[in-house]
Amino acid sequence: MNVFIKKYSTPFITGLFVVSAISGTALFFHWMPGMFHSMHTWLSMVLLLPFVLHVWRNWGQFMLYFRNPSMLVACVVSLAAAAGFMVMTGHAGGNPAQRVFPLLTHAPLGTLAPLFHATPDELATRLTHAGYSVRSTDETLEELATAAGQRPNDVLIRLLPQHAGHRH
Missing domain, CATH: 1.10.287 (Helix Hairpins)
Structure with a gap:
C-alpha cells in the first residue's frame, strides 16, 4: 500500500x-x-x-x-478569507432555485400562467397533456404533484422551456 x-x-x-x-x-x-x-x-x-x-x-x-511562521500566516489568511465569504454570502448563497421553486409551486396556475407566456387555460391544457389531472386553474403545482404522486419541482420543471431561448 x-x-x-x-x-x-x-x-x-x-x-x-x-x-x-x-x-x-x-x-x-x-x-x-x-x-x-x-x-x-x-x-x-x-x-x-x-x-x-x-x-x-x-x-x-x-x-x-x-x-515556519509563513505556514501559520498562510493558514490564518486562508481561513479568514473563507470566513469572510461565509459571513458575506453564506445566508444568501446557494442555488437560487431552492428559494424560488417553493414560491412557484405554491402559486395557483392562474398566477403562474404569465410567467410561462400562457393563459391559465393554456397552462392547464399543457399540464393535462403532460398527464396531470387539472380540475381548476386555482390549483397549485404542489396540489397537482401530490395528486400525481410526484414532487412539485418535477411538475414545474416540465413546464420550463426545453431549449434556451425557446418561448412558449
Whole structure:
C-alpha cells in the first residue's frame, strides 16, 4: 500500500488539481457551467483521497512546515478569507432555485400562467397533456404533484422551456 501511495498520490493530485483548476476557472467565468459544474464538484471530492493519502504518507515532513511562521500566516489568511465569504454570502448563497421553486409551486396556475407566456387555460391544457389531472386553474403545482404522486419541482420543471431561448 505504501508503494502505491508513493507512486500514485502526487500524480493523481496533480492531474485532478489541473482538472479542478480548469473547471473552476470555467465556472468562475460562467463558461459552459452545465458541462463543468458536476465535473468540478465530483472530481474535487475525488482529489481529497490522494491528498489525504499524500499528507498521511508525508506526515513527518508536513509537520515541519508548521515550524515556519509563513505556514501559520498562510493558514490564518486562508481561513479568514473563507470566513469572510461565509459571513458575506453564506445566508444568501446557494442555488437560487431552492428559494424560488417553493414560491412557484405554491402559486395557483392562474398566477403562474404569465410567467410561462400562457393563459391559465393554456397552462392547464399543457399540464393535462403532460398527464396531470387539472380540475381548476386555482390549483397549485404542489396540489397537482401530490395528486400525481410526484414532487412539485418535477411538475414545474416540465413546464420550463426545453431549449434556451425557446418561448412558449
